[in-house]
Amino acid sequence: xxxxxxxxxxxxxxxxxxxxxxxxxxxxxxxxxxxxxxxxxxxxxxxxxxxxxxxxxxxxxxxxxxxxxxxxxxxxxxxxxxxxxxxxxxxxxxxxxxxxxxxxxxxxxxxxxxxxxxxxxxxxxxxxxxxxxxxxxxxxxxxxxxxxxxxxxxxxxxxxxxxxxxxxxxxxxxxxxxxxxxxxxxxxxxxxxxxxxxxxxxxxxxxxxxxxxxxxxxxxxxxxxxxxxxxxxxxxxxxxxxxxxxxxxxxxxxxxxxxxxxxxxxxxxxxxxxxxxxxxxxxxxxxxxxxxxxxxxxxxxxxxxxxxxxxxxxxxxxxxxxxxxxxxxxxxxxxxxxxxxxxxxxxxxxxxxxxxxxxxxxxxxxxxxxxxx
Amino acid sequence: xxxxxxxxxxxxxxxxxxxxxxxxxxxxxxxxxxxxxxxxxxxxxxxxxxxxxxxxxxxxxxxxxxxxxxxxxxxxxxxxxxxxxxxxxxxxxxxxxxxxxxxxxxxxxxxxxxxxxxxxxxxxxxxxxxxxxxxxxxxxxxxxxxxxxxxxxxxxxxxxxxxxxxxxxxxxxxxxxxxxxxxxxxxxxxxxxxxxxxxxxxxxxxxxxxxxxxxxxxxxxxxxxxxxxxxxxxxxxxxxxxxxxxxxxxxxxxxxxxxxxxxxx
Numbered sequence: 059x060x061x062x063x064x065x066x067x068x069x070x071x072x073x074x075x076x077x078x079x080x081x082x083x084x085x086x087x088x089x090x091x092x093x094x095x096x097x098x099x100x101x102x103x104x105x106x107x108x109x110x111x112x113x114x115x116x117x118x119x120x121x122x123x124x125x126x127x128x129x130x131x132x133x134x135x136x137x138x139x140x141x142x143x144x145x146x147x148x149x150x151x152x153x154x155x156x157x158x159x160x161x162x163x164x165x166x167x168x169x170x171x172x173x174x175x176x177x178x179x180x181x182x183x184x185x186x187x188x189x190x191x192x193x194x195x196x197x198x199x200x201x202x203x204x205x206x207x208x209x210x211x212x213x214x215x216x217x218x219x220x221x222x223x224x225x226x227x228x229x230x231x232x233x234x235x236x237x238x239x240x241x242x243x244x245x246x247x248x249x250x251x252x253x254x255x256x257x258x259x260x261x262x263x264x265x266x267x268x269x270x271x272x273x274x275x276x277x278x279x280x281x282x283x284x285x286x287x288x289x290x291x292x293x294x295x296x297x298x299x300x301x302x303x304x305x306x307x308x309x310x311x312x313x314x315x316x317x318x319x320x321x322x323x324x325x326x327x328x329x330x331x332x333x334x335x336x337x338x339x340x341x342x343x344x345x346x347x348x349x350x351x352x353x354x355x356x357x358x359x360x361x362x363x364x365x366x367x368x369x370x371x372x373x374x375x376x377x378x379x380x381x382x383x384x385x386x387x388x389x390x391x392x393x394x395x396x397x398x399x400x401x402x403x404x405x406x407x408x409x410x411x412x413x414x415x416x417x418x419x420x421x422x423x424x425x426x427x428x429x430x431x
Numbered sequence: 432x433x434x435x436x437x438x439x440x441x442x443x444x445x446x447x448x449x450x451x452x453x454x455x456x457x458x459x460x461x462x463x464x465x466x467x468x469x470x471x472x473x474x475x476x477x478x479x480x481x482x483x484x485x486x487x488x489x490x491x492x493x494x495x496x497x498x499x500x501x502x503x504x505x506x507x508x509x510x511x512x513x514x515x516x517x518x519x520x521x522x523x524x525x526x527x528x529x530x531x532x533x534x535x536x537x538x539x540x541x542x543x544x545x546x547x548x549x550x551x552x553x554x555x556x557x558x559x560x561x562x563x564x565x566x567x568x569x570x571x572x573x574x575x576x577x578x579x580x581x582x583x584x585x586x587x588x589x590x591x592x593x594x595x596x597x598x599x600x601x602x603x604x605x606x607x608x609x610x611x612x613x614x615x616x617x618x619x620x621x622x623x624x625x626x627x628x629x630x631x632x633x634x635x636x637x638x639x640x641x642x643x644x645x646x647x648x649x650x651x652x653x654x655x656x657x658x659x660x661x662x663x664x665x666x667x668x669x670x671x672x673x674x675x676x677x678x679x680x681x682x683x684x685x686x687x688x689x690x691x692x693x694x695x696x
Contacts, residue, residue: 094522253622254615260657288615290541308525309525
């Protein structure tokens with residue numbers, strides 16, 4: 059009998075010896091630069107973990123599902139991923155895709171590390187959902203303080219992308235600007251995937267605001283900056299992580315110089331572990347990661363830490379329960395790179411940075427502490 | 432192309448997208464200087480999007496009528512787009528500008544040097560094309576082919592060769608368009624969608640059978656699009672050109688500068 063069981067275990071070794079995890083995200087379509095970075099961060103972490111013997115001595119078996127930045131496809135791909143019963147799901151990065159797949163993930167009770175940053179995502183009632191970067195309600199007050207205290211702007215011209223991410227960010231920004239008596243001089247809505255921003259920049263110019271706030275996805279941010287330079291709009295330009303991301307800087311070239319803002323995560327952070335990650339990533343994928351690479355990478359290590367150090371077994375429900383109120387430090391799990399906490403709704407907290415772009419490089423001007431400290 | 436070979440190319444937007452990637456492959460993969468990559472990209476464009484397109488797709492399809500060719504070019508557009516995405520990725524890529532991206536101020540108005548030079552190149556290219564078609568023997572032969580291929584053949588014009596010239600000229604034009612547009616739009620597999628759509632609308636508004644009409648349609652569309660975005664709403668910017676298109680089709684189906692074409696049935 060023992061021999062039979064041993065033989066069965068041997069035959070089905072691959073099933074017993076591997077833990078299925080899935081990345082469901084934007085590998086193609088408008089948000090491919092962000093989703094691709096997130097995916098590569100996940101791949102790097104999975105490869106590292108597998109090279110060291112896996113998680114709970116089992117290899118991670120990662121499957122990639124492409125949402126094509128399309129909500130309809132995202133739902134189908136998420137269902138496909140859930141049908142394979144993964145232990146944890148990483149992604150999507152697009153907030154809209156997180157929303158349309160939310161109920162599926164919630165019903166399946168599979169822990170999920172999302173890349174979406176729309177403010178309302180963690181309030182939608184999925185106890186299995188955890189952020190990998192700040193929601194806008196965390197980032198925007200920090201930027202607003204920066205606009206008031208450092209730039210000393212009394213008015214702002216805002217250009218934003220009209221999708222879940224942009225709309226939620228705009229609403230949060232307007233709220234925090236109002237609280238700080240900063241006037242909104244222009245409110246320019248743009249479309250996802252838009253390529254011609256000539257008319258929008260004309261509107262920004264005619265607003266004569268003290269500063270211009272750019273809130274869009276990386277490619278659109280780069281195109282806005284290029285057009286602004288073309289039309290001689292001087293700024294100063296302020297934004298969040300996407301405006302200062304490596305991809306935006308690369309695409310906007312010299313037009314990105316002078317941009318300032320708040321970044322939740324950056325590979326240029328003055329932290330040795332983060333810099334070492336950046337070097338490993340660049341060696342593996344031949345390009346410099348942006349914040350999404352860090353999000354994907356740290357999410358996999360958060361999964362590993364909770365599963366090995368807190369649970370010692372594969373238990374999705376216990377996993378989600380443990381994540382709420384958890385803090386992981388790099389001492390406990392080096393792959394987390396920076397001390398990170400999740401609150402009772404899955405919102406994340408860690409240090410963040412004020413940055414500027416100079417000579418085509420992002421430079422960290424100031425490190426901002428965790429909100430919980 | 433419509434005039435000489437009755438070809439409607441729904442992959443025209445992708446034809447503008449692809450040369451940029453030929454050039455990026457030259458600079459990125461083979462480490463060539465930009466000018467050399469641009470020239471080789473131009474040669475590749477002429478061969479693949481001019482000669483090969485005509486020989487491998489248009490010639491076998493056109494004998495079945497215009498509609499099968501239209502459907503085939505739609506398929507070609509999808510194939511080109513997905514091939515670029517597969518082999519070069521879905522990201523946008525920076526593309527070097529041919530000129531400095533500085534601007535000049537004239538009476539308080541800021542003009543981008545890049546925009547002014549693009550306009551200048553367009554005027555020169557369209558002028559040269561007009562001169563070639565109207566002022567040279569080959570150009571007049573091409574026009575004769577366009578008006579009536581059967582009679583042109585009777586008059587000793589090498590109709591097939593004239594049609595080939597058209598496709599090669601189209602290849603050269605999309606290469607120039609790629610060099611001018613990509614530094615602004617960035618190189619991306621999906622660029623052809625918006626370029627193709629606007630080009631098609633512009634050609635219908637201006638007149639499908641007139642080069643000048645297409646240019647006028649393009650200018651009109653660009654100006655109206657931007658005025659709408661500034662003074663009405665950027666959310667409706669795509670709707671306004673389509674409304675104009677509907678009005679033109681209803682009121683002046685041949686386009687603003689187009690000729691009425693009659694057919695005996």
